[in-house]
Amino acid sequence: MFTDDELQRLRRHGLVPFAGRIIHEARPPITDAELAEVEQRLGRPLPPTLVRLWRVAFGGRLDYDVQVDYQGHLHPFSLSELFFPGSDGYHDLWGWVEHEEEGAREFAEDDGREWDGRLAFLPVGGFEYLERIYVRIEPGDNFGAVYAWSKGLPPAWPMRLHEDSFARVADDLEGLFAQLVYYSDPFAEGADGTGLELDEALDPLAAEDAGLAQRLRAGMSAQVQDWRGALEDGRLLAAPALQRLALEHAVEAGDEALLTRLADAGVDLGQLIRGGANAPVYARLLKREAVVAWFAGRGIAERYLDQ
Structure with missing residues:
Protein backbone atom coordinates (compact mmCIF):
# COMPACT_ATOMS: atom_id res chain seq x y z
CA MET A 1 0.00 0.00 0.00
CA PHE A 2 2.89 2.38 0.76
CA THR A 3 6.26 2.76 -0.90
CA ASP A 4 9.43 2.72 1.17
CA ASP A 5 9.73 6.47 0.68
CA GLU A 6 6.17 7.02 1.88
CA LEU A 7 6.74 4.83 4.93
CA GLN A 8 9.81 6.88 5.81
CA ARG A 9 7.82 10.08 5.41
CA LEU A 10 5.07 8.73 7.66
CA ARG A 11 7.56 7.64 10.28
CA ARG A 12 9.09 11.12 10.42
CA HIS A 13 5.65 12.29 11.54
CA GLY A 14 5.24 9.48 14.08
CA LEU A 15 2.76 7.62 11.86
CA VAL A 16 3.08 3.90 11.18
CA PRO A 17 0.65 1.55 9.41
CA PHE A 18 0.05 -1.90 10.87
CA ALA A 19 -2.57 -4.41 9.76
CA GLY A 20 -4.60 -1.78 7.94
CA ARG A 21 -4.69 0.76 10.77
CA ILE A 22 -2.49 3.70 11.76
CA ILE A 23 -0.43 4.01 14.93
CA HIS A 24 0.33 7.62 15.81
CA GLU A 25 3.00 8.92 18.15
CA ALA A 26 4.67 5.71 17.01
CA ARG A 27 7.93 4.75 18.67
CA PRO A 28 10.88 3.39 16.70
CA PRO A 29 10.88 -0.35 15.94
CA ILE A 30 12.21 -2.67 18.62
CA THR A 31 15.90 -3.46 18.25
CA ASP A 32 17.36 -6.95 18.39
CA ALA A 33 18.92 -6.09 21.75
CA GLU A 34 15.60 -4.84 23.15
CA LEU A 35 13.77 -7.92 21.88
CA ALA A 36 16.37 -10.19 23.48
CA GLU A 37 16.00 -8.25 26.75
CA VAL A 38 12.21 -8.69 26.78
CA GLU A 39 12.41 -12.41 26.00
CA GLN A 40 15.10 -12.91 28.63
CA ARG A 41 13.00 -11.10 31.24
CA LEU A 42 9.91 -13.17 30.39
CA GLY A 43 11.81 -16.42 29.98
CA ARG A 44 9.88 -17.17 26.79
CA PRO A 45 10.13 -16.48 23.05
CA LEU A 46 7.49 -13.98 21.93
CA PRO A 47 4.69 -14.82 19.47
CA PRO A 48 5.42 -13.80 15.86
CA THR A 49 2.36 -11.53 15.79
CA LEU A 50 3.72 -9.43 18.67
CA VAL A 51 7.19 -9.32 17.17
CA ARG A 52 5.67 -8.10 13.87
CA LEU A 53 3.95 -5.25 15.69
CA TRP A 54 7.04 -4.28 17.64
CA ARG A 55 9.20 -4.48 14.51
CA VAL A 56 6.94 -1.72 13.17
CA ALA A 57 6.57 0.36 16.34
CA PHE A 58 7.67 -0.45 19.88
CA GLY A 59 4.89 1.60 21.43
CA GLY A 60 2.54 4.34 20.31
CA ARG A 61 -1.10 5.41 20.38
CA LEU A 62 -4.32 4.23 18.73
CA ASP A 63 -7.48 6.22 18.10
CA TYR A 64 -10.24 3.81 17.09
CA ASP A 65 -13.38 2.26 18.54
CA VAL A 66 -13.54 -1.39 19.52
CA GLN A 67 -16.14 -3.41 21.43
CA VAL A 68 -15.52 -6.47 23.59
CA ASP A 69 -18.16 -9.11 24.24
CA TYR A 70 -17.83 -10.17 27.87
CA GLN A 71 -20.24 -13.12 27.88
CA GLY A 72 -23.00 -11.05 26.30
CA HIS A 73 -22.12 -7.76 27.96
CA LEU A 74 -21.11 -5.56 25.01
CA HIS A 75 -18.45 -3.27 26.38
CA PRO A 76 -16.98 -0.21 24.59
CA PHE A 77 -13.28 -0.91 25.16
CA SER A 78 -10.67 1.86 25.39
CA LEU A 79 -7.42 1.00 23.63
CA SER A 80 -5.39 4.19 23.38
CA GLU A 81 -1.86 3.18 24.36
CA LEU A 82 0.57 0.55 23.13
CA PHE A 83 2.93 -0.03 26.05
CA PHE A 84 6.68 0.49 25.81
CA PRO A 85 9.57 0.90 28.28
CA GLY A 86 9.80 4.39 29.69
CA SER A 87 6.33 5.59 28.74
CA ASP A 88 4.68 8.27 30.88
CA GLY A 89 1.40 6.33 31.11
CA TYR A 90 -0.08 4.81 34.26
CA HIS A 91 2.70 2.17 33.99
CA ASP A 92 5.26 1.61 31.28
CA LEU A 93 5.78 -1.86 29.79
CA TRP A 94 8.10 -2.95 32.58
CA GLY A 95 5.75 -1.56 35.19
CA TRP A 96 2.90 -3.63 33.79
CA VAL A 97 5.13 -6.71 33.67
CA GLU A 98 5.95 -6.19 37.35
CA HIS A 99 2.24 -5.73 38.10
CA GLU A 100 1.44 -9.04 36.39
CA GLU A 101 4.34 -10.84 38.07
CA GLU A 102 3.12 -9.73 41.48
CA GLY A 103 -0.40 -10.94 40.69
CA ALA A 104 0.83 -14.28 39.34
CA ARG A 105 2.96 -14.84 42.44
CA GLU A 106 0.06 -14.06 44.78
CA PHE A 107 -2.29 -16.29 42.77
CA ALA A 108 0.16 -19.19 42.99
CA GLU A 109 0.56 -18.70 46.74
CA ASP A 110 -3.21 -18.64 47.23
CA ASP A 111 -3.37 -21.83 45.16
CA GLY A 112 -0.77 -23.49 47.39
CA ARG A 113 1.94 -23.81 44.77
CA GLU A 114 5.19 -22.15 43.81
CA TRP A 115 5.11 -19.82 40.79
CA ASP A 116 7.68 -20.71 38.12
CA GLY A 117 8.47 -17.05 37.48
CA ARG A 118 7.11 -16.90 33.92
CA LEU A 119 4.00 -15.03 32.80
CA ALA A 120 1.39 -16.70 30.61
CA PHE A 121 -0.03 -13.38 29.40
CA LEU A 122 1.85 -10.21 28.49
CA PRO A 123 0.06 -6.84 28.73
CA VAL A 124 0.79 -4.90 25.54
CA GLY A 125 -1.69 -2.00 25.54
CA GLY A 126 -4.77 -0.45 27.08
CA PHE A 127 -6.04 2.64 28.86
CA GLU A 128 -4.69 3.77 32.23
CA TYR A 129 -5.63 1.19 34.87
CA LEU A 130 -9.10 0.45 33.46
CA GLU A 131 -8.47 -1.62 30.31
CA ARG A 132 -5.67 -3.91 29.16
CA ILE A 133 -4.92 -5.99 26.11
CA TYR A 134 -2.87 -9.15 26.63
CA VAL A 135 -1.06 -11.50 24.28
CA ARG A 136 -0.72 -15.10 25.39
CA ILE A 137 2.97 -15.93 25.48
CA GLU A 138 2.72 -19.37 27.09
CA PRO A 139 3.31 -22.09 24.46
CA GLY A 140 0.23 -24.05 23.41
CA ASP A 141 -2.84 -23.85 21.22
CA ASN A 142 -3.53 -20.20 22.13
CA PHE A 143 0.04 -18.96 21.70
CA GLY A 144 -0.22 -15.43 20.30
CA ALA A 145 -3.96 -15.10 20.93
CA VAL A 146 -5.24 -11.74 22.21
CA TYR A 147 -7.31 -11.19 25.36
CA ALA A 148 -9.02 -8.16 26.85
CA TRP A 149 -9.39 -7.23 30.53
CA SER A 150 -11.63 -4.47 31.88
CA LYS A 151 -12.04 -3.23 35.42
CA GLY A 152 -15.49 -3.40 36.95
CA LEU A 153 -17.04 -0.18 38.21
CA PRO A 154 -19.42 0.36 41.15
CA PRO A 155 -23.11 -0.52 40.63
CA ALA A 156 -23.94 3.18 40.50
CA TRP A 157 -22.53 3.17 36.96
CA PRO A 158 -25.42 1.83 34.84
CA MET A 159 -24.73 -0.21 31.70
CA ARG A 160 -21.10 -0.67 32.77
CA LEU A 161 -19.22 -3.73 33.91
CA HIS A 162 -19.59 -4.21 37.63
CA GLU A 163 -16.87 -6.80 38.04
CA ASP A 164 -13.45 -7.30 36.49
CA SER A 165 -13.84 -9.17 33.19
CA PHE A 166 -11.53 -11.11 30.88
CA ALA A 167 -12.20 -12.50 27.41
CA ARG A 168 -10.42 -13.84 24.33
CA VAL A 169 -10.94 -11.35 21.51
CA ALA A 170 -8.74 -12.40 18.57
CA ASP A 171 -6.45 -15.11 17.28
CA ASP A 172 -3.60 -12.62 16.98
CA LEU A 173 -2.84 -8.91 16.96
CA GLU A 174 -3.67 -8.57 13.27
CA GLY A 175 -7.10 -9.95 14.12
CA LEU A 176 -7.48 -7.39 16.90
CA PHE A 177 -6.49 -4.52 14.60
CA ALA A 178 -9.10 -5.69 12.09
CA GLN A 179 -11.73 -4.95 14.77
CA LEU A 180 -10.65 -1.31 15.16
CA VAL A 181 -13.33 0.87 13.55
CA TYR A 182 -15.25 4.13 13.95
CA TYR A 183 -18.80 4.07 15.27
CA SER A 184 -19.34 7.61 13.98
CA ASP A 185 -17.69 9.59 11.21
CA PRO A 186 -14.73 11.56 12.65
CA PHE A 187 -14.93 13.95 9.68
CA ALA A 188 -18.62 14.78 10.06
CA GLU A 189 -19.57 18.32 11.04
CA GLY A 190 -19.56 18.67 14.81
CA ALA A 191 -17.79 15.33 15.36
CA ASP A 192 -16.43 15.06 18.89
CA GLY A 193 -15.54 11.41 19.35
CA THR A 194 -12.95 8.88 18.37
CA GLY A 195 -10.71 9.66 15.40
CA LEU A 196 -10.18 13.35 16.09
CA GLU A 197 -6.83 12.73 17.78
CA LEU A 198 -5.55 10.77 14.77
CA ASP A 199 -6.97 13.33 12.35
CA GLU A 200 -5.08 16.08 14.17
CA ALA A 201 -1.90 13.97 14.09
CA LEU A 202 -2.19 13.94 10.29
CA ASP A 203 -2.12 17.74 9.98
CA PRO A 204 1.71 18.11 9.95
CA LEU A 205 1.92 15.40 7.30
CA ALA A 206 -0.77 17.16 5.24
CA ALA A 207 1.32 20.34 5.24
CA GLU A 208 4.15 18.35 3.66
CA ASP A 209 2.27 15.84 1.51
CA ALA A 210 -1.46 16.52 1.17
CA GLY A 211 -2.01 13.50 -1.06
CA LEU A 212 -0.50 11.02 1.37
CA ALA A 213 -2.43 12.51 4.29
CA GLN A 214 -5.64 12.28 2.26
CA ARG A 215 -4.99 8.59 1.61
CA LEU A 216 -4.72 7.99 5.35
CA ARG A 217 -7.91 9.94 5.97
CA ALA A 218 -9.67 7.93 3.26
CA GLY A 219 -8.53 4.79 5.07
CA MET A 220 -10.07 6.16 8.25
CA SER A 221 -13.35 6.88 6.43
CA ALA A 222 -13.41 3.29 5.19
CA GLN A 223 -13.55 2.13 8.83
CA VAL A 224 -16.70 4.13 9.65
CA GLN A 225 -19.54 1.75 10.49
CA ASP A 226 -22.18 2.95 8.05
Whole structure:
Protein backbone atom coordinates (compact mmCIF):
# COMPACT_ATOMS: atom_id res chain seq x y z
CA MET A 1 0.00 0.00 0.00
CA PHE A 2 2.89 2.38 0.76
CA THR A 3 6.26 2.76 -0.90
CA ASP A 4 9.43 2.72 1.17
CA ASP A 5 9.73 6.47 0.68
CA GLU A 6 6.17 7.02 1.88
CA LEU A 7 6.74 4.83 4.93
CA GLN A 8 9.81 6.88 5.81
CA ARG A 9 7.82 10.08 5.41
CA LEU A 10 5.07 8.73 7.66
CA ARG A 11 7.56 7.64 10.28
CA ARG A 12 9.09 11.12 10.42
CA HIS A 13 5.65 12.29 11.54
CA GLY A 14 5.24 9.48 14.08
CA LEU A 15 2.76 7.62 11.86
CA VAL A 16 3.08 3.90 11.18
CA PRO A 17 0.65 1.55 9.41
CA PHE A 18 0.05 -1.90 10.87
CA ALA A 19 -2.57 -4.41 9.76
CA GLY A 20 -4.60 -1.78 7.94
CA ARG A 21 -4.69 0.76 10.77
CA ILE A 22 -2.49 3.70 11.76
CA ILE A 23 -0.43 4.01 14.93
CA HIS A 24 0.33 7.62 15.81
CA GLU A 25 3.00 8.92 18.15
CA ALA A 26 4.67 5.71 17.01
CA ARG A 27 7.93 4.75 18.67
CA PRO A 28 10.88 3.39 16.70
CA PRO A 29 10.88 -0.35 15.94
CA ILE A 30 12.21 -2.67 18.62
CA THR A 31 15.90 -3.46 18.25
CA ASP A 32 17.36 -6.95 18.39
CA ALA A 33 18.92 -6.09 21.75
CA GLU A 34 15.60 -4.84 23.15
CA LEU A 35 13.77 -7.92 21.88
CA ALA A 36 16.37 -10.19 23.48
CA GLU A 37 16.00 -8.25 26.75
CA VAL A 38 12.21 -8.69 26.78
CA GLU A 39 12.41 -12.41 26.00
CA GLN A 40 15.10 -12.91 28.63
CA ARG A 41 13.00 -11.10 31.24
CA LEU A 42 9.91 -13.17 30.39
CA GLY A 43 11.81 -16.42 29.98
CA ARG A 44 9.88 -17.17 26.79
CA PRO A 45 10.13 -16.48 23.05
CA LEU A 46 7.49 -13.98 21.93
CA PRO A 47 4.69 -14.82 19.47
CA PRO A 48 5.42 -13.80 15.86
CA THR A 49 2.36 -11.53 15.79
CA LEU A 50 3.72 -9.43 18.67
CA VAL A 51 7.19 -9.32 17.17
CA ARG A 52 5.67 -8.10 13.87
CA LEU A 53 3.95 -5.25 15.69
CA TRP A 54 7.04 -4.28 17.64
CA ARG A 55 9.20 -4.48 14.51
CA VAL A 56 6.94 -1.72 13.17
CA ALA A 57 6.57 0.36 16.34
CA PHE A 58 7.67 -0.45 19.88
CA GLY A 59 4.89 1.60 21.43
CA GLY A 60 2.54 4.34 20.31
CA ARG A 61 -1.10 5.41 20.38
CA LEU A 62 -4.32 4.23 18.73
CA ASP A 63 -7.48 6.22 18.10
CA TYR A 64 -10.24 3.81 17.09
CA ASP A 65 -13.38 2.26 18.54
CA VAL A 66 -13.54 -1.39 19.52
CA GLN A 67 -16.14 -3.41 21.43
CA VAL A 68 -15.52 -6.47 23.59
CA ASP A 69 -18.16 -9.11 24.24
CA TYR A 70 -17.83 -10.17 27.87
CA GLN A 71 -20.24 -13.12 27.88
CA GLY A 72 -23.00 -11.05 26.30
CA HIS A 73 -22.12 -7.76 27.96
CA LEU A 74 -21.11 -5.56 25.01
CA HIS A 75 -18.45 -3.27 26.38
CA PRO A 76 -16.98 -0.21 24.59
CA PHE A 77 -13.28 -0.91 25.16
CA SER A 78 -10.67 1.86 25.39
CA LEU A 79 -7.42 1.00 23.63
CA SER A 80 -5.39 4.19 23.38
CA GLU A 81 -1.86 3.18 24.36
CA LEU A 82 0.57 0.55 23.13
CA PHE A 83 2.93 -0.03 26.05
CA PHE A 84 6.68 0.49 25.81
CA PRO A 85 9.57 0.90 28.28
CA GLY A 86 9.80 4.39 29.69
CA SER A 87 6.33 5.59 28.74
CA ASP A 88 4.68 8.27 30.88
CA GLY A 89 1.40 6.33 31.11
CA TYR A 90 -0.08 4.81 34.26
CA HIS A 91 2.70 2.17 33.99
CA ASP A 92 5.26 1.61 31.28
CA LEU A 93 5.78 -1.86 29.79
CA TRP A 94 8.10 -2.95 32.58
CA GLY A 95 5.75 -1.56 35.19
CA TRP A 96 2.90 -3.63 33.79
CA VAL A 97 5.13 -6.71 33.67
CA GLU A 98 5.95 -6.19 37.35
CA HIS A 99 2.24 -5.73 38.10
CA GLU A 100 1.44 -9.04 36.39
CA GLU A 101 4.34 -10.84 38.07
CA GLU A 102 3.12 -9.73 41.48
CA GLY A 103 -0.40 -10.94 40.69
CA ALA A 104 0.83 -14.28 39.34
CA ARG A 105 2.96 -14.84 42.44
CA GLU A 106 0.06 -14.06 44.78
CA PHE A 107 -2.29 -16.29 42.77
CA ALA A 108 0.16 -19.19 42.99
CA GLU A 109 0.56 -18.70 46.74
CA ASP A 110 -3.21 -18.64 47.23
CA ASP A 111 -3.37 -21.83 45.16
CA GLY A 112 -0.77 -23.49 47.39
CA ARG A 113 1.94 -23.81 44.77
CA GLU A 114 5.19 -22.15 43.81
CA TRP A 115 5.11 -19.82 40.79
CA ASP A 116 7.68 -20.71 38.12
CA GLY A 117 8.47 -17.05 37.48
CA ARG A 118 7.11 -16.90 33.92
CA LEU A 119 4.00 -15.03 32.80
CA ALA A 120 1.39 -16.70 30.61
CA PHE A 121 -0.03 -13.38 29.40
CA LEU A 122 1.85 -10.21 28.49
CA PRO A 123 0.06 -6.84 28.73
CA VAL A 124 0.79 -4.90 25.54
CA GLY A 125 -1.69 -2.00 25.54
CA GLY A 126 -4.77 -0.45 27.08
CA PHE A 127 -6.04 2.64 28.86
CA GLU A 128 -4.69 3.77 32.23
CA TYR A 129 -5.63 1.19 34.87
CA LEU A 130 -9.10 0.45 33.46
CA GLU A 131 -8.47 -1.62 30.31
CA ARG A 132 -5.67 -3.91 29.16
CA ILE A 133 -4.92 -5.99 26.11
CA TYR A 134 -2.87 -9.15 26.63
CA VAL A 135 -1.06 -11.50 24.28
CA ARG A 136 -0.72 -15.10 25.39
CA ILE A 137 2.97 -15.93 25.48
CA GLU A 138 2.72 -19.37 27.09
CA PRO A 139 3.31 -22.09 24.46
CA GLY A 140 0.23 -24.05 23.41
CA ASP A 141 -2.84 -23.85 21.22
CA ASN A 142 -3.53 -20.20 22.13
CA PHE A 143 0.04 -18.96 21.70
CA GLY A 144 -0.22 -15.43 20.30
CA ALA A 145 -3.96 -15.10 20.93
CA VAL A 146 -5.24 -11.74 22.21
CA TYR A 147 -7.31 -11.19 25.36
CA ALA A 148 -9.02 -8.16 26.85
CA TRP A 149 -9.39 -7.23 30.53
CA SER A 150 -11.63 -4.47 31.88
CA LYS A 151 -12.04 -3.23 35.42
CA GLY A 152 -15.49 -3.40 36.95
CA LEU A 153 -17.04 -0.18 38.21
CA PRO A 154 -19.42 0.36 41.15
CA PRO A 155 -23.11 -0.52 40.63
CA ALA A 156 -23.94 3.18 40.50
CA TRP A 157 -22.53 3.17 36.96
CA PRO A 158 -25.42 1.83 34.84
CA MET A 159 -24.73 -0.21 31.70
CA ARG A 160 -21.10 -0.67 32.77
CA LEU A 161 -19.22 -3.73 33.91
CA HIS A 162 -19.59 -4.21 37.63
CA GLU A 163 -16.87 -6.80 38.04
CA ASP A 164 -13.45 -7.30 36.49
CA SER A 165 -13.84 -9.17 33.19
CA PHE A 166 -11.53 -11.11 30.88
CA ALA A 167 -12.20 -12.50 27.41
CA ARG A 168 -10.42 -13.84 24.33
CA VAL A 169 -10.94 -11.35 21.51
CA ALA A 170 -8.74 -12.40 18.57
CA ASP A 171 -6.45 -15.11 17.28
CA ASP A 172 -3.60 -12.62 16.98
CA LEU A 173 -2.84 -8.91 16.96
CA GLU A 174 -3.67 -8.57 13.27
CA GLY A 175 -7.10 -9.95 14.12
CA LEU A 176 -7.48 -7.39 16.90
CA PHE A 177 -6.49 -4.52 14.60
CA ALA A 178 -9.10 -5.69 12.09
CA GLN A 179 -11.73 -4.95 14.77
CA LEU A 180 -10.65 -1.31 15.16
CA VAL A 181 -13.33 0.87 13.55
CA TYR A 182 -15.25 4.13 13.95
CA TYR A 183 -18.80 4.07 15.27
CA SER A 184 -19.34 7.61 13.98
CA ASP A 185 -17.69 9.59 11.21
CA PRO A 186 -14.73 11.56 12.65
CA PHE A 187 -14.93 13.95 9.68
CA ALA A 188 -18.62 14.78 10.06
CA GLU A 189 -19.57 18.32 11.04
CA GLY A 190 -19.56 18.67 14.81
CA ALA A 191 -17.79 15.33 15.36
CA ASP A 192 -16.43 15.06 18.89
CA GLY A 193 -15.54 11.41 19.35
CA THR A 194 -12.95 8.88 18.37
CA GLY A 195 -10.71 9.66 15.40
CA LEU A 196 -10.18 13.35 16.09
CA GLU A 197 -6.83 12.73 17.78
CA LEU A 198 -5.55 10.77 14.77
CA ASP A 199 -6.97 13.33 12.35
CA GLU A 200 -5.08 16.08 14.17
CA ALA A 201 -1.90 13.97 14.09
CA LEU A 202 -2.19 13.94 10.29
CA ASP A 203 -2.12 17.74 9.98
CA PRO A 204 1.71 18.11 9.95
CA LEU A 205 1.92 15.40 7.30
CA ALA A 206 -0.77 17.16 5.24
CA ALA A 207 1.32 20.34 5.24
CA GLU A 208 4.15 18.35 3.66
CA ASP A 209 2.27 15.84 1.51
CA ALA A 210 -1.46 16.52 1.17
CA GLY A 211 -2.01 13.50 -1.06
CA LEU A 212 -0.50 11.02 1.37
CA ALA A 213 -2.43 12.51 4.29
CA GLN A 214 -5.64 12.28 2.26
CA ARG A 215 -4.99 8.59 1.61
CA LEU A 216 -4.72 7.99 5.35
CA ARG A 217 -7.91 9.94 5.97
CA ALA A 218 -9.67 7.93 3.26
CA GLY A 219 -8.53 4.79 5.07
CA MET A 220 -10.07 6.16 8.25
CA SER A 221 -13.35 6.88 6.43
CA ALA A 222 -13.41 3.29 5.19
CA GLN A 223 -13.55 2.13 8.83
CA VAL A 224 -16.70 4.13 9.65
CA GLN A 225 -19.54 1.75 10.49
CA ASP A 226 -22.18 2.95 8.05
CA TRP A 227 -25.49 1.79 9.50
CA ARG A 228 -27.35 4.40 7.45
CA GLY A 229 -26.08 2.96 4.17
CA ALA A 230 -26.87 -0.55 5.37
CA LEU A 231 -30.42 0.52 6.21
CA GLU A 232 -30.88 2.10 2.79
CA ASP A 233 -29.63 -0.85 0.76
CA GLY A 234 -31.11 -3.65 2.87
CA ARG A 235 -27.90 -4.95 4.47
CA LEU A 236 -28.84 -4.05 8.02
CA LEU A 237 -30.47 -7.36 8.98
CA ALA A 238 -27.25 -9.18 8.14
CA ALA A 239 -25.16 -6.82 10.30
CA PRO A 240 -25.97 -7.04 14.04
CA ALA A 241 -23.26 -4.54 14.98
CA LEU A 242 -24.78 -1.95 12.65
CA GLN A 243 -28.27 -2.63 14.03
CA ARG A 244 -26.99 -1.85 17.52
CA LEU A 245 -25.41 1.39 16.35
CA ALA A 246 -28.63 2.40 14.60
CA LEU A 247 -30.65 1.72 17.75
CA GLU A 248 -28.21 3.67 19.90
CA HIS A 249 -28.37 6.62 17.53
CA ALA A 250 -32.18 6.55 17.42
CA VAL A 251 -32.41 6.60 21.22
CA GLU A 252 -29.75 9.29 21.66
CA ALA A 253 -31.42 11.50 19.03
CA GLY A 254 -34.95 10.75 20.24
CA ASP A 255 -35.71 9.76 16.64
CA GLU A 256 -39.01 7.89 16.69
CA ALA A 257 -39.23 7.97 12.89
CA LEU A 258 -35.95 6.08 12.68
CA LEU A 259 -37.16 3.56 15.24
CA THR A 260 -40.22 2.98 13.08
CA ARG A 261 -38.02 2.46 10.02
CA LEU A 262 -35.87 -0.02 11.92
CA ALA A 263 -38.95 -1.91 13.07
CA ASP A 264 -40.30 -1.97 9.51
CA ALA A 265 -36.95 -3.30 8.31
CA GLY A 266 -37.25 -6.25 10.68
CA VAL A 267 -34.75 -5.13 13.32
CA ASP A 268 -35.34 -6.61 16.78
CA LEU A 269 -35.87 -3.46 18.83
CA GLY A 270 -35.58 -5.37 22.11
CA GLN A 271 -32.10 -6.78 21.47
CA LEU A 272 -29.22 -5.94 23.79
CA ILE A 273 -27.26 -3.05 22.36
CA ARG A 274 -24.47 -2.45 24.84
CA GLY A 275 -23.64 -2.72 28.48
CA GLY A 276 -25.88 -5.75 28.91
CA ALA A 277 -29.01 -3.63 28.33
CA ASN A 278 -31.42 -2.97 25.49
CA ALA A 279 -32.67 0.24 23.88
CA PRO A 280 -35.61 0.86 26.27
CA VAL A 281 -33.19 0.78 29.21
CA TYR A 282 -30.86 3.17 27.40
CA ALA A 283 -33.76 5.52 26.64
CA ARG A 284 -34.80 5.61 30.29
CA LEU A 285 -31.24 6.29 31.45
CA LEU A 286 -30.94 9.14 28.94
CA LYS A 287 -34.36 10.43 30.06
CA ARG A 288 -35.77 10.27 26.54
CA GLU A 289 -39.31 10.11 27.86
CA ALA A 290 -41.00 10.16 24.46
CA VAL A 291 -38.84 7.27 23.30
CA VAL A 292 -39.55 5.36 26.53
CA ALA A 293 -43.26 5.81 25.81
CA TRP A 294 -42.75 4.75 22.18
CA PHE A 295 -41.19 1.46 23.27
CA ALA A 296 -43.85 0.90 25.92
CA GLY A 297 -46.60 1.50 23.39
CA ARG A 298 -45.21 -1.33 21.27
CA GLY A 299 -44.80 -3.70 24.19
CA ILE A 300 -40.98 -3.69 24.09
CA ALA A 301 -39.92 -4.17 27.67
CA GLU A 302 -36.66 -3.26 29.36
CA ARG A 303 -34.19 -6.12 29.38
CA TYR A 304 -30.83 -6.64 31.03
CA LEU A 305 -28.34 -9.40 30.41
CA ASP A 306 -29.07 -11.12 33.71
CA GLN A 307 -32.87 -10.93 33.39
